[in-house]
Amino acid sequence: MGTQDGGRLFFQSEVFGARRQRRPQRFAPPEGAMVEEAARRTPVHAVCDVLVVGGGPAGTAAAVAAARMGARTILLERHNHLGGLSTGGLVIWIDRMTDWSGELVIRGFAEELLARLPPGAVAGPPRESWGSRDSATAAWWQARTAAFHGVVTHSPTCDPEWLKATSLEMLLEAGAHPIFHAWGAEPVMEGQAVRGVLFESKQGRRAILANVTIDATGDGDLFARAGAAFDSDADERDIHHAMNTSWMFGGADMPAYLRWRAEQPAEFADFMSRGKAAVGFFDKAFVSWRDDVALFMGPRLAGYSAVNVEDLSEVEITSHRLMTRHLEFYRAHAPGFANAYLMLSAPQIGVRHARRVAGVSPVLREHWDGRVAPDEIGVSPSLAPKFANVSVPYGALVPVAVDGLLTPGRHLACDATSHSFLREIPQCWLTGQAAGVAAALAATAGVAPRAVPVPELQAALRGQGVFLRSAAMAGA
Incomplete structure (x- = not known):
């Protein structure tokens, strides 16, 4: 790990440039070719308080958190399993959940999920080794993707099938309703507010209406189609683009x-x-x-x-x-x-990067100085021991202009450099859980997600086991 380009590129790992072999031109349509579609009336499949689109790490955490708050919650997932890239993508190496002192800072849903995996389904350093700087111990775990910069971290490697099964059990226990084999296609809009989603499945095109919708697609498909501003800059030399x-x-x-x-x-x-x-x-x-x-x-x-x-x-x-x-x-x-x-x-x-929403308060490179955001909803380990823990604000999940929508996961609001670690699986669990709690609070109160009182949100997150510093500093 190092820096290039004035500090923007922190990871020096081999990236292979594309050798483009485009599809044969015989399949190219005539220039400007279009197909006219007739207007249609779409049946409403369901109505709920909170609709989560995407069952990856962020979406699963969001749905469990919202349902535990008492919200009528639906999770829409295009595949036949939960976990997204942590399971179906075989990103079974769960990156750092501890900071450089060995303190477990990504907790809540993430901690519970991993703790519920059976023996033999997870491998990694024992708790007493987290934060160890012993050279022999760190060298042994570095070869097993659980030590960096000479420090042992809580970076377990998991059986993807048990991650799927345990995620599903947590979702069902919470009372959320999963719908698999369904692709969230378009947001249902009412002015500048999202009121649900049109989805495609074997039953054709249908709609789910919701008080609050959570875009957990990872690529920001819904917020982009809802007209929310976003960034898509990523340096092709950076592994986070590949x-x-x-x-x-x-x-x-x-x-x-x-x-x-x-x-x-x-x-x-x-x-x-x-x-x-x-x-x-x-x-x-x-x-x-x-x-x-x-x-x-x-x-x-x-x-x-x-x-x-x-x-x-x-x-x-x-x-x-x-x-x-x-x-x-x-x-x-x-x-x-x-x-x-x-x-x-x-x-x-x-996929490591597609879009990043333009949010109310994005995480920026200059925020790696140890500051605590007043609307902190979680704490992320930093990229290297020379940086402090990074405060994740609620505003990073709230689009600047679009209402009725929250955007946790790897497409949250941040700059391209901060995205290099905020896109990781533990951070997706963190932001997903916060989005689920906030969505439930907004739906219950009948307010837009941006109007959820931060102290109320933080208290509810603490109640679900999330590690927060701003709440502790406030004497809670």
Whole structure:
């Protein structure tokens, strides 16, 4: 980890530029071709207090939090499972939930979800090691994606199927109503306010009306279509711009592979060099929750748009071809991989960045100085020990102009540099839980989300186990 470009690029990890091979031109339509659609009347499928669109980390946390507040809550999800990129995207390495002193700062829903996973479904440092700066301990956990800058962190790696199952149980226990295989297509608008969503499914086009809607799509599909302003700037040299489809190999011996990497660094460097020459885009294997399963979270492909269907298709094609070529090369040349086999390619594409909403109070680079936002709804660990913990304000989830809508998750309001860590799974749990509580309060009071009293919101979040500093400083 380092800095480039005047401090904007904090992560120096290999990104592979796109080798564009566009679709054959024989499929291109005539210039300006359009299809006229007749006006239609859309049946209303359901009416609720809080509608969450997207069942990823932010959406799941939001729906559970809102339902626990007593709100009639519906969660609309296009896939057949919850968890989004943390499950279907195989981003099973859950990045730092502790700060650089070892204090657990991302709590609430996130802490409860991980605590409910059964033994054997999660791997990571024991609590007594969080914050350890012992060089041997940190080196051991660094190879297992749980120590950075010489500090051991709470960065567990989880079984994606247990994450799915546990997320679903928490949702059902809370009383929320999930609807799977349904794609939120368009917001239902009343002036400048969102009043629900039109969705597509096997039943055709239907509508759900809601007092408050939460856009947890990750790409900001709803707020963009509702007319909310947003930013989409991301440097193509930055890993946070890149996309790929992850995969797992079974039959690996990861302890043997890690020993080889640690004891024969020159051999490993030569292996990586030869892999790039043979495969082109080439990446190293990561640990998973099991010693016999290897995780590949790259190669990261730059130059594509997460909101362009042809780009998404090209990334899928490239990633799946790379998966089989990696298997061939690893089996032939990497210790621990002689008996490896294709286990699973991620059902969901790995998108790191698409849009970021223009919010009432975005998180900016200059806010990494330890300040506490007056409307703090959570605390995020910073990127490196030289920075203080970062306060996440409620206003980062509230669009500047559009009402009836909250926007937690990786498309919250922030600058491109702050997005590099605010997009991570724990931060999505954090902002999702805050959005769910705020939506329930707004729906109950019959007010716009921007009008929810901050002290009331903070008190409710504390009641759900969220770590807040502003509330403590106020003597609560």
